[in-house]
Amino acid sequence: MKTWKLGHSDVEVSALSYGTDLIGSRIDRETSFTLFDLFYDRGGTFLDTANFYSSWVEGCSGGESETTIGEWMKERGVRDKIQISSKLGFDYPGSDGGLSADEIERECDKSLARLQTDYIDVYYAHRDDFDTPMDETMEAFHRLIQKGKVRTIGASNVWLWRIAEAGKLAEERGWTPYQAVEQRFTYLRPRHGADFGPQIFVTEDMKRYCRHHGITLIGYSVLLQGAYTRDDRPVPAQFAGPESDDRLAALRSVAAEVDATPNQVLIAWMLRNDILPLFGGSRVEQLEENLGAVDVQLSDDQMDMLNTAGNPDVKKAWLR
Ligand SMILES: NC(=O)c1ccc[n+]([C@@H]2O[C@H](COP(=O)([O-])OP(=O)(O)OC[C@H]3O[C@@H](n4cnc5c(N)ncnc54)[C@H](OP(=O)(O)O)[C@@H]3O)[C@@H](O)[C@H]2O)c1
Numbered sequence: 001m002k003t004w005k006l007g008h009s010d011v012e013v014s015a016l017s018y019g020t021d022l023i024g025s026r027i028d029r030e031t032s033f034t035l036f037d038l039f040y041d042r043g044g045t046f047l048d049t050a051n052f053y054s055s056w057v058e059g060c061s062g063g064e065s066e067t068t069i070g071e072w073m074k075e076r077g078v079r080d081k082i083q084i085s086s087k088l089g090f091d092y093p094g095s096d097g098g099l100s101a102d103e104i105e106r107e108c109d110k111s112l113a114r115l116q117t118d119y120i121d122v123y124y125a126h127r128d129d130f131d132t133p134m135d136e137t138m139e140a141f142h143r144l145i146q147k148g149k150v151r152t153i154g155a156s157n158v159w160l161w162r163i164a165e166a167g168k169l170a171e172e173r174g175w176t177p178y179q180a181v182e183q184r185f186t187y188l189r190p191r192h193g194a195d196f197g198p199q200i201f202v203t204e205d206m207k208r209y210c211r212h213h214g215i216t217l218i219g220y221s222v223l224l225q226g227a228y229t230r231d232d233r234p235v236p237a238q239f240a241g242p243e244s245d246d247r248l249a250a251l252r253s254v255a256a257e258v259d260a261t262p263n264q265v266l267i268a269w270m271l272r273n274d275i276l277p278l279f280g281g282s283r284v285e286q287l288e289e290n291l292g293a294v295d296v297q298l299s300d301d302q303m304d305m306l307n308t309a310g311n312p313d314v315k316k317a318w319l320r
Pocket of ligand 1: 019048126156220222224263283287
């Protein structure tokens with residue numbers, strides 16, 4: 001599998017990232033190990049987790065995902081081959097959330113202990129914190145890098161104007177700016193005004209900002225929980241509408257042309273558009289299918305068709 005560098009850092013990750021929010025909770029330990037083994041055998045090395053995964057699942061209190069990743073890495077002896085992204089910012093039992101210096105220090109240590117490691121490859125602000133001065137947050141992240149506890153940092157669910165402010169501040173003070181931005185993304189485009197709660201969807205502006213500053217853009221929830229292929233998973237209301245019908249038709253048509261599934265085509269399309277795909281998968285067949293995207297080759301014509309579907313008047317340059 002190809003690798004990507006995260007921003008200007010020296011963290012090199014696999015071009016596909018496996019999301020682990022249900023690992024060690026709804027996905028039991030044995031299945032989790034099988035899925036990790038499969039991902040790793042296919043060249044996948046980039047695992048996405050967070051301190052509070054999966055505190056929302058009944059009987060869980062957070063930390064289950066990190067703990068299971070730590071156990072798997074230890075049992076297989078692969079810590080140095082794997083890149084871990086973890087995050088903090090949401091509250092869960094034992095943490096009030098936020099991005100204060102104390103919280104960053106404390107939550108990082110808890111994550112390191114659960115992961116049974118002494119460093120996290122990329123540590124994200126999982127959400128913004130308007131009650132903590134930005135310089136306190138950025139300095140605390142920078143201190144973690146200086147101590148070697150974190151290799152680089154990123155922002156997730158943070159508005160672009162705040163990412164830009166943080167970048168400017170870090171530059172002025174000699175601290176590390178965010179090198180990766182993880183936001184919600186998929187092939188279907190949200191309707192105007194669609195509400196994603198605390199989640200923020202990738203915008204054209206964000207793509208251009210990240211490209212200009214050499215920041216790696218990562219998209220999550222890209223498969224819409226399987227809605228592209230499954231009858232039991234309707235397209236979420238935030239995306240429903242005539243434009244999405246056209247885009248779904250284009251995706252299916254290209255999938256038929258290249259003898260792949262719609263899920264594989266959308267992952268391949270993301271890679272070509274320089275957005276690193278981060279997906280889930282609770283079964284071997286699902287993960288096999290998603291990983292198969294690396295073998296899908298899309299021609300320039302197919303990329304144009306996918307990019308412009310649903311809105312042919314949009315300048316292609318905007319979409320690239
Ligand atoms: N930074 C953030 O705020 C944020 C937010 C959300 C997610 N994430 C990250 O992104 C990861 C993925 O998020 P997600 O679960 O929302 O996204 P997703 O990849 O859109 O959905 C994953 C789910 O889709 C189904 N699925 C996966 N592959 C499939 C396939 N080939 N065919 C049919 N169905 C398939 C499975 O559902 P079933 O298991 O029900 O079968 C799977 O659990 C998370 O684990 C997390 O690491 C980050």
